[in-house]
Amino acid sequence: MPRRPIFLEKRGYRQRRMMDAVRLLPFLGLMLWMVPLLWPVPAGSPDPTAPTIPMSVALRYLFGVWALLILATWALWRRTRDVASGEGADHTDGQP
């Protein structure tokens, strides 16, 4: 693997951070989509009058997150499409 410079000019630095975002995005999605685990479930609750999450709220939340993630992925693709398929951003590779 060729030696890479430790410090990059601004453009290269920005691209690397964008690739970091590409890598981190699925974890953000996972966290947001696992939020429903915290929502109260009427079946398990002893009190039938306990507040529950209406379906419309759940729908809005889940599909909102979905749209957000798609937008973010799309935006990141626009920023990184030249980098990601090249070798320039492969700095995490080769680590087993």
Place this chain on the structure above:
Amino acid sequence: MVSLNQLVAVCLMYVAGLFIVAFAAERAALRGQGGWLLRSPLVYTLSLSIYCTAWTFYGAVGYAARSGLEYVTIYLGPSLVMIGWWWGLRRLVRIGRSHRVTSIADLISSRYGKSNTLAIVVTVMAVIGVTPYIALQLQSVILSLSIFAAADVPLAEAGGDVINRGQAALWVAAGLTLFTVLFGTRNLNVNERHHGVVIAIAVEAVVKLLALVAVGVYVIWGLAGGLGETLARIDASDIGQWEVQGSRWAALTVLSGAALLCLPRMFQVMVVENDDERQLQIASWAFPLYLMLMSLFVVPIAVVGLDLMPEGANPDLFVLSLPLSQGQNGLAMLSFLGGFSSATSMVIVATLALSTMVSNHIVMPIWLALRRDGATQSGDVRNIVILARRLSIFCVVGLGYLYYRASGGSGALAAIGTISFGGVAQFLPAMLGGVLWRGATRTGALCGLGTGFVLWVFTMLLPSFGADVALSTETLEQGLWGLAWLRPEALFGIAGIDPTVHAVVWSLALNTLVFVIVSLFSFPTPLERLQGAQFVNVFDHSGPARGWTASVAGSEDLMIMAQRILGAREAQAFFTREAERQGQGRRLPEPTPRFVQALERELAASVGAATAHAMVAQIVGGASVSVQDLLAVADESAQMLEYSSQLEAKSRELTETAAQLRAANEKLTQLSLQKDSFLSQISHELRTPMTSIRSFSEILRDAPGLTDADKNRYATIIHSETIRLTRLLDDLLDLSVLENGQVTLNQREGNLRDLLDLAVTTAQAGATRPLKVLRDPQAEDIVLTSDLDRLVQVFINLVTNARKYCAADDPRLVITPRVTAQGLVIDFVDNGHGIDAGSEALIFEKFSRITGEGDGAGLGLAICREIMCRLGGEISFLLDVPGTAFRVQLPARALTAAA
């Protein structure tokens, strides 16, 4: 109302359209046209949509009607996997391309040392896991048909059972088989790309999305009266509350994400049919978008369906029955086509992927094993492969059909889908472990897969048939063999978990655990390790790392085999290209390891890595270079190194010997020169007295009338010359004895003073010009052990020299003995004019006389040197002293022996 016949006609037209599109795409690809479309990211993304099968199209609504939002997990998992393409998919796609992987079984087998056992296991598991899924698609098509049939009033009135479900399913299965055979096995394409199929499923993807969105839009704005109304209706409905169990939510998300990676059909379109990593990058947002659109209208349709449809209507078919019940025939038709598209595209690709696996990993190895004479001997392998693949397609679709008939088309769609997902998800540990962890071994993968598979069958597949079908009620309630901890839905006594979560968690967890532990404690074969390194470090070096020892492989044999697999034209083109690259012109390429490697990859694209490996191995006549071979080579190299170092040592020795010999030769030459000069010297020395003896004896004999005085004088001359001659001969004899080392030393003890007394007396005897010898009797009182006679001879010589050659008017000789640490030193210094600088080197040579004076033969000092050498001491000339000075040194042992 749409009549069934109308529906069938539209359906057939649609299928014919698909055939035409696929055919046109194949033609275009063959002519090299339309590459922009065939390789466009859009087509790639749309082809991924075969993830959304009839299970999505019909089943999601049913799922939502039964369990609320839980259905969405099936699409959340894949969305996350696509958004996280950088972590897993990118790696898989790169490996798939660089190793020309043909299926998921090929990938796993290739990673674990091209193990065919593993490929067979994966193939069998995939067939068992996917067959219910294919049955599910048949079922959905038949169900949707029957909905139309039920609505077809005249037909319903005509006779009891409106549609022969079994027969209809058979027709659908046959049609699907035909399509798959036509477009899936047209050629053994490089890398298993099927452009016709891909284009067709892309079209179908558009149709099913359009259909579902159209139904959704109609339901929201046509039936429910707007978005706000719909949401209110949703909240007021039976599923108006969030009631998904957390464990199911998480487990199903994970399961669906795993299924996206592991489903053979997804692997086919995602990895095998991938041309470019950029496609994947675009799909990373486009495919989640597709999934979101597909699941967006599910809940409204379900809620409105529950509201409007009569009690007991199958919620799985709301997408179809809702527009139909509202008299929207066109929309219903579109919806039917959407469902039909979902089902057919899934069956086609799944069958293609499974048939590739079955033919490459089961049929071909068996065929190869049955004919031990190898692939070159007889038969056209190419035809065999295609035939095997077609047979496999028949088998897979046939199995699906049989499953459909056996299960009687019962059971909710969702349950079958989840079971199928659970089965294929068992590949995940072996696959991800294989591409991320170099320590994963074949044994580990086999054990992990086996464990996961058995648990899946026991906890998920068999109980799904219901009690007393596959598992008896006893087993379900009491556990296998009455062991309570072996209850299929409460393993290890942990009861109360949701059955799906239970099965997924236990099978995947134990699968991974066994895989990791066995991998840690087993040792991979060399080929496995090489493949592992290549897979894990695919971004570092995508090139091949192992070579064939192809020296014995005949290019012709390889050519014959390649022709039979790739086809004559392709094989010839490949060989010509390789020959040109090697610079061989029009001849066959040399079977270099690189060439055989390339050929193996080329073959692997048609028949799978393991089979290609076995075929090349048959011809090349041995496995590829193993680590043992490498070790042997290393051993040989070490031996050669040792040998060469030995040679080096020998050569150094020889050089040294040669140098010694040269030195000896030089010495000999010098000795020979010395001998020559010695002989010429000696003859000269002998000749001079001999000449005078002869002359005077002739005078005595021939000259008459000599006076007595004359006679006397001449006789005296002759006499003295004879004496000189004798002395010369004596000296020579003495020197020769000394030089040859034949002298025997006569060691005695004596006092130095006595020796010097004797020497001075002898040397002075008969001298005409007395020499004054100055001595220090005190210092001379030293006891010596040496050959005293020889020592005296040296002293006499030195004293005589001083007497003879000291040119001073008042000649004096000072003798100073000194005892030092090295031994005894005796200096003989006279007051003469000394010896010229430059001559001192010569004075010890034989016959060297500094001046012409004196009557000596010039052997005295040479004899002295020899004597001193024999006695272990030395005699030297002192330079920095006025007069002529000689120093005689005796070793310390001459003193200590006396002491």
